[in-house]
């Protein structure tokens with residue numbers, strides 16, 4: 001049995017992961033961390049009636065083989081420190097970390113296997129490869145625009161996936177996302193700068209997650225799109241990544257390592 005502990009356990013992703021883990025014969029959720037003061041504290045974890053949501057980090061995480069974090073950037077930083085000290089493998093799915101947050105996780109990966117994945121679905125990770133290839137081979141006659149759409153409760157923008165798509169496209173083009181990314185347009189913007197990478201963000205309803213990378217040339221355009229119809233897609237991918245992470249040496253991993261890309 002692979003012993004899992006969830007952080008952000010009472011959230012949308014935490015609950016989806018617990019539900020799918022309960023259907024698997026090789027997985028057990030042994031701990032579920034919630035925010036101090038959370039209304040969910042003391043409730044049973046979906047699919048694991050003997051396990052309760054807890055805000056005590058020791059109670060929730062100390063016995064886990066792998067911790068899965070889908071929470072908030074502040075919580076992720078604390079959990080990564082805890083896991084590094086206790087030598088517990090950690091998968092981080094939380095987005096909106098910023099470069100400093102990502103660098104801090106990279107430092108923790110000196111002590112533990114740590115996998116950072118802004119999107120755990122198989123399809124988005126294939127999309128990253130397709131974008132790498134398309135952006136590299138088409139050259140900057142083809143303008144790159146990234147469009148993402150999510151449910152109205154999402155608190156970060158652009159999505160972690162959109163930023164990762166942008167990084168991959170920028171690297172393939174030999175440009176820098178911090179310098180060449182355009183994160184919103186309004187008013188007298190002037191003409192589009194050649195080589196820039198634009199981002200557009202949609203929020204509404206219950207959209208699980210949609211990402212399009214548009215490569216617009218003269219007289220033609222290519223659109224590479226991934227649409228998740230359910231959060232279970234991310235949860236399933238996270239569970240497969242947790243299986244892969246168990247027993248790995250310390251290091252900073254991503255979904256490419258899991259999927260062998």
Ligand SMILES: NC(=O)C1=CN([C@@H]2O[C@H](COP(=O)(O)OP(=O)(O)OC[C@H]3O[C@@H](n4cnc5c(N)ncnc54)[C@H](OP(=O)(O)O)[C@@H]3O)[C@@H](O)[C@H]2O)C=CC1
Nearest residue numbers: 008011012013034035070071075093094095118119120234
């Ligand atoms: N990698 C991937 O494939 C995916 C990543 N995500 C990312 O995962 C994250 C969570 O998404 P989602 O589940 O939709 O969001 P939710 O807001 O539903 O869940 C986040 C949970 O974290 C809880 N939380 C806040 N602080 C702490 C803390 N200190 N300790 C423990 N739990 C805490 C929140 O509790 P409370 O509400 O009480 O504050 C909430 O229940 C986001 O960053 C999102 O972008 C989402 C989907 C897929």
Ligand SMILES: O=C(O)C1=N[C@H](C(=O)O)C[C@H](O)C1
Nearest residue numbers: 095118119154159160161209
């Ligand atoms: O918040 C979400 O819901 C999602 N967040 C991730 C992101 O920011 O890329 C992944 C997925 O698209 C759903």
